[in-house]
Amino acid sequence: MSTYVHDSDAVLPYEWDWSEWLANEGADTLTMVGVTVVGSPADILTIGAPTQPEPGVVRAMIGPAVDDECRDAQITCHIETAGGRKDDRTIAIKIRNR
Incomplete structure (x- = not known):
């Protein structure tokens, strides 16, 4: 899992x-x-509506956090395909004041 x-x-x-x-x-x-x-x-976190800027790529605008507390969150991208498959990929977000 990628962490940001x-x-x-x-x-x-x-x-x-x-x-x-x-x-x-x-x-x-x-x-x-x-x-x-x-x-x-x-x-x-606030998550904007996901878009597909190119075939097979999902992009979402994420943030801001609801408060200034340092917390960790996981964000999952769920997809379904024309062939009937379903899958998920999750990233970890470390919310920090910088």
Whole structure:
């Protein structure tokens, strides 16, 4: 799992690149994407609507944090494909004042 340090006031893009995984699975395509905070509290960070800036890549703007406390969160990108597959990838976010 990748880990990132995120300032509590920052609004930054995070990406999940599914393109290689999709190509290895017979050139499948994404039909549904979702990005959510895993665990509690679920509202620790603001998450913008995910976009697909290029085929197989999911991007979401994340932040700011709900307060200035130093906390850790996990953000999961869930996808579904035209071929019927479903999968998740999770990153860790360390919320810190910088």
